[in-house]
Amino acid sequence: MIEGLQVEALVGVYAHERDAVQPLLLDIELGYDNRKPAASDDVADTLDYAAVCARVRQLVAEREPQLLETLAEALAADLLRSFNAITAKVRIRKPLAAAALGAASVGVEIVRDAGD
Known part of the structure; x- marks a missing residue:
């Protein structure tokens, strides 16, 4: 698992979000058979x-x-494919949007299987 990976992204539906990159915080969990390692x-x-x-x-x-x-x-589709993972959990948070709303966090979280 990787928690709190900060990346810069051009993402959003509003005009002010399309003008410049903003930070995103990502949590990634990849499921795999760890018996070999x-x-x-x-x-x-x-x-x-x-x-x-x-x-x-x-x-x-x-x-x-x-x-x-x-x-x-x-991200989930590519990580499953690129790293031969069984599952991928991707959580993306927008800290600037959260702050503007007076919230601790806003974002999205998905879980996908390699068979999806």
């Missing part, structure tokens, strides 16, 4: 957190969606 104690047999973070940053930079839902679905 547990038995081998070899990092080569497990998920590489740095590679997951790099891939997420790349995907966010390549897209300019209006909706967080669109971004979450794209």
Whole structure:
């Protein structure tokens, strides 16, 4: 799992959101069979957190969606495929939008399986 990964994104439906990038906070959980890395104690047999973070940053930079839902679905699908995960849980929060509303957090969370 990766919690609180901050990325800069051009995302939103309102004109002021389309003028400049804004920070997003992402939580990513990838489900996989961890028995092999547990038995081998070899990092080569497990998920590489740095590679997951790099891939997420790349995907966010390549897209300019209006909706967080669109971004979450794209991230989940790509992470399942790219890292041979069984499940992907993607949570995206918009801290500037939350602050503007006087809320602690706003965003979207999805869970997808490799078979979806």
